[in-house]
Amino acid sequence: xxxxxxxxxxxxVLLVTMPADxxxxxxxxxxxRTLDAMEQHDVKALILDLSKVEILDSYFARTVAExxxxxxxxxxxxxxxxxxxxxxxxxxxxxxxxxxxxxVLTVDRALDLAGNLSRNKSVRKGRPWL
Amino acid sequence: xxxxxxxxxxxxxxxxxAVARRLVRDxxxxxxxxxTETTRIITAASELGRNVFKYAGKGVMHWRTLQKEDxxxxxxxxxxxxxxxxxxxxxxxxxHSTGGGLGMGLPGAKRLMDxxxxxxxxxxxxxVVVRKWRQR
Numbered sequence: 519x520x521x522x523x524x525x526x527x528x529x530x531v532l533l534v535t536m537p538a539d540x541x542x543x544x545x546x547x548x549x550x551r552t553l554d555a556m557e558q559h560d561v562k563a564l565i566l567d568l569s570k571v572e573i574l575d576s577y578f579a580r581t582v583a584e585x586x587x588x589x590x591x592x593x594x595x596x597x598x599x600x601x602x603x604x605x606x607x608x609x610x611x612x613x614x615x616x617x618x619x620x621x622v623l624t625v626d627r628a629l630d631l632a633g634n635l636s637r638n639k640s641v642r643k644g645r646p647w648l
Numbered sequence: 649x650x651x652x653x654x655x656x657x658x659x660x661x662x663x664x665x666a667v668a669r670r671l672v673r674d675x676x677x678x679x680x681x682x683x684t685e686t687t688r689i690i691t692a693a694s695e696l697g698r699n700v701f702k703y704a705g706k707g708v709m710h711w712r713t714l715q716k717e718d719x720x721x722x723x724x725x726x727x728x729x730x731x732x733x734x735x736x737x738x739x740x741x742x743x744h745s746t747g748g749g750l751g752m753g754l755p756g757a758k759r760l761m762d763x764x765x766x767x768x769x770x771x772x773x774x775x776v777v778v779r780k781w782r783q784r
Contacts, residue, residue, distance in 0.1 A: 541666035575694040604687040612691060612756040
């Protein structure tokens with residue numbers, strides 16, 4: 519059967535993992551679950567882990583792009599991680615895009631990048647260098 | 649799979665799109681399609697199944713396996729008795745949508761599959777047939 523979305527807070531990053539083949543209800547839950555968790559946890563970045571995802575159709579892609587735009591409005595940054603080759607090929611042929619969202623190869627790399635983001639943000643806020 | 653196999657899946661509620669998609673994945677896998685080809689087929693099935701649900705409210709997906717001398721294939725036929733497509737040329741153009749979507753359903757599905765036939769009649773419904781072949 520279909521498993522759900524896993525939401526995990528790691529330091530100041532929100533890690534959201536999508537299941538292999540989410541139905542429409544699960545895809546639409548992505549938006550509300552993610553935004554609620556962003557508000558609750560005061561995180562700086564969202565990592566959307568697509569490494570399990572076996573199908574990204576136009577509806578799923580549009581929801582991902584919209585969610586990323588909403589996260590931007592809330593002051594966060596979105597990194598999409600782990601898209602499989604077969605999914606990337608198919609999404610390109612289907613002509614779906616994820617907007618201006620940053621993509622990274624793996625969740626590991628996304629976590630590294632998100633760590634840098636938050637350090638830079640503290641610098642911009644005028645905190646002392648350490 | 650040497651005999652032709654076939655079946656029908658109803659698309660009555662939104663969740664049936666995913667049900668149809670998972671069935672198509674099992675069929676494609678069993679026929680020996682590779683991961684990327686299977687992903688193309690299930691993505692096309694998802695777009696076409698969603699069109700049925702979005703524009704007609706409900707319909708069916710018929711599927712069958714095909715055999716040729718040097719290839720085997722899978723055929724998916726999406727049938728609905730919805731409003732039909734008034735301007736098929738426009739519907740096949742990228743970015744055209746009358747349903748609030750991205751308008752990539754039909755042209756996108758056509759690119760992902762080897763063959764696509766559409767029969768539509770305003771007020772009577774739409775039938776979209778897609779096929780994918782695998783060389784033996």
